[in-house]
Amino acid sequence: xxxxxxxxxxxxxxxxxxxxxxxxxxxxxxxxxxxxxxxxxxxxxxxxxxxxxxxxxxxxxxxxxxxxxxxxxxxxxxxxxxxxxxxxxxxxxxxxxxxxxxxxxxxxxxxxxxxxxxxxxxxxxxxxxxxxxxxxxxxxxxxxxxxxxxxxxxxxxxxxxxxxxxxxxxxxxxxxxxxxxxxxxxxxxxxxxxxxxxxxxxxxxxxxxxxxxxxxxxxxxxxxxxxxxxxxxxxxxxxxxxxxxxxxxxxxxxxxxxxxxxxxxxxxxxxxxxxxxxxxxxxxxxxxxxxxxxxxxxxxxxxxxxxxxxxxxxxxxxxxxxxxxxxxxxxxxxxxxxxxxxxxxxxxxxxxxxxxxxxxxxxxxxxxxxxxxxxxxxxxxxxxxxxx
Amino acid sequence: xxxxxxxxxxxxxxxxxxxxxxxxxxxxxxxxxxxxxxxxxxxxxxxxxxxxxxxxxxxxxxxxxxxxxxxxxxxxxxxxxxxxxxxxxxxxxxxxx
Numbered sequence: 001x002x003x004x005x006x007x008x009x010x011x012x013x014x015x016x017x018x019x020x021x022x023x024x025x026x027x028x029x030x031x032x033x034x035x036x037x038x039x040x041x042x043x044x045x046x047x048x049x050x051x052x053x054x055x056x057x058x059x060x061x062x063x064x065x066x067x068x069x070x071x072x073x074x075x076x077x078x079x080x081x082x083x084x085x086x087x088x089x090x091x092x093x094x095x096x097x098x099x100x101x102x103x104x105x106x107x108x109x110x111x112x113x114x115x116x117x118x119x120x121x122x123x124x125x126x127x128x129x130x131x132x133x134x135x136x137x138x139x140x141x142x143x144x145x146x147x148x149x150x151x152x153x154x155x156x157x158x159x160x161x162x163x164x165x166x167x168x169x170x171x172x173x174x175x176x177x178x179x180x181x182x183x184x185x186x187x188x189x190x191x192x193x194x195x196x197x198x199x200x201x202x203x204x205x206x207x208x209x210x211x212x213x214x215x216x217x218x219x220x221x222x223x224x225x226x227x228x229x230x231x232x233x234x235x236x237x238x239x240x241x242x243x244x245x246x247x248x249x250x251x252x253x254x255x256x257x258x259x260x261x262x263x264x265x266x267x268x269x270x271x272x273x274x275x276x277x278x279x280x281x282x283x284x285x286x287x288x289x290x291x292x293x294x295x296x297x298x299x300x301x302x303x304x305x306x307x308x309x310x311x312x313x314x315x316x317x318x319x320x321x322x323x324x325x326x327x328x329x330x331x332x333x334x335x336x337x338x339x340x341x342x343x344x345x346x347x348x349x350x351x352x353x354x355x356x357x358x359x360x361x362x363x364x365x366x367x368x369x370x371x372x373x374x375x376x377x378x379x380x381x382x383x384x385x386x387x388x
Numbered sequence: 389x390x391x392x393x394x395x396x397x398x399x400x401x402x403x404x405x406x407x408x409x410x411x412x413x414x415x416x417x418x419x420x421x422x423x424x425x426x427x428x429x430x431x432x433x434x435x436x437x438x439x440x441x442x443x444x445x446x447x448x449x450x451x452x453x454x455x456x457x458x459x460x461x462x463x464x465x466x467x468x469x470x471x472x473x474x475x476x477x478x479x480x481x482x483x484x485x
Contacts, residue, residue, distance in 0.1 A: 099404035160403055198406055205410035212405060215394050220405050222398040 002180040002246075009140040010035035010173040012181070013079070013105045013165070016147035018043045019187040020103075023074035026054040026065035031117045032169035033081040033107035040077065059084035063091040063102075070100035071208050073199035075151065078102065081169060082109035082123045089127060095162045096131030097224055098208050099197070101154030102162040104132075105147060108269065108320075109169040110356040118357020119169040121269065121320040124297075125330045131224055133163040133231055134297040138272040140177035142295075143167045145248060148182070152191050153238050159231045160197055166297075168270040170357065182246065190245055232299045252301030253308045254293040257283065261290025263369050264309070264346075266317040268294045268331060271353075271360060275318075278365030289369045294331065302338050309339065315348045316372035318360075319381075322352060328381035347375035351384040358385070418445065422465035424480040430455045432477035439469035439478060 319329020332350035
């Protein structure tokens, strides 16, 4: 059942893609994703996977090449970060509109300016509405597992959508972690060969990426939305199957010590682990703290969230990105909106944390829980720990 | 679905808006956009074919006599043929109404 290895997480994500026997990798390097790009290139060069590595001149080209290669029926992987993701943004909705199951590994990094190469979620948040399935990994193991799951979810004939796997830059990408790397045979059993819905082939003509005039554009968008909304069933199914085969459980919203929780933190990504330790510490002090970790950002898991918040008095939602001039961070406004129709909903407060690689320690999460316990903060959203 | 000009409901949309019938774009008559149409004066035409080469819509064709004409179902009236015709054999004239 796999092999326990110590491996840098960025390298491990490329290894996971190799286990999926990708056909094409079209990648442009950018910190902190570069090790993914380099290692994918190594894997292809060493002949470990029968694949092409496309050297492209930009991220816009990387995604465009990925779309082209996926349209021919090739299992396609790419990876990027920060400015690179923003540069791709023009093409991202086209990948989803064309229903191409590209898998993109994102090393989440702050967006300039000021120029900053460190970790937060301000790159992926503006990409929220591009029609991609969005997974958030908490540790190296989840990065590996989710990369493999991403191909299976995206390629499912009921889904046919691109999937991005988010891993925090540096906090995950550059950490050497203990990871159980699945065997090739196990992955082959979980992930069958990709059978595309249609491919660009001269023998069977098909037009992809066609014009949609006002008479049809709205219907096209509705059909894409329904595909994304319905994909949650397949995500749940794939995660259940993963658990049955590999023994590791995945849920769209993962609860930690919330059964009798009074105040619960909400995190996405690697900070979940620090927050868990903070919850344990608070519990030792007699504070009924809990934690919700969101693993599936798109499609948003409304049902799971509603179930998970039952009985909780205050939710302290953390955001690692700003929505300048808006109602609060993107995760916060999403959760508040999701619970609006619920009659017995918790009070919801918002902390903007961990911007541009700022460390958030266990003590910070403990302090946030204490502040949140009042059910209201000094401002609608608080930049936690900001000097001044 | 192939009988209709476009799918009626969102449920009828093919995944990815894929179109499985080749050449269906030819049914869209871009000529309806036109404000000006090209008129060839064959006495000035030297049959060089530049209008045929430059037409971005590929709607200029050669006639049996070796002169050129535009398929007005598709000609958008961009005027590139008239611009490129160095003997000055093509004039752009306003469409009526």
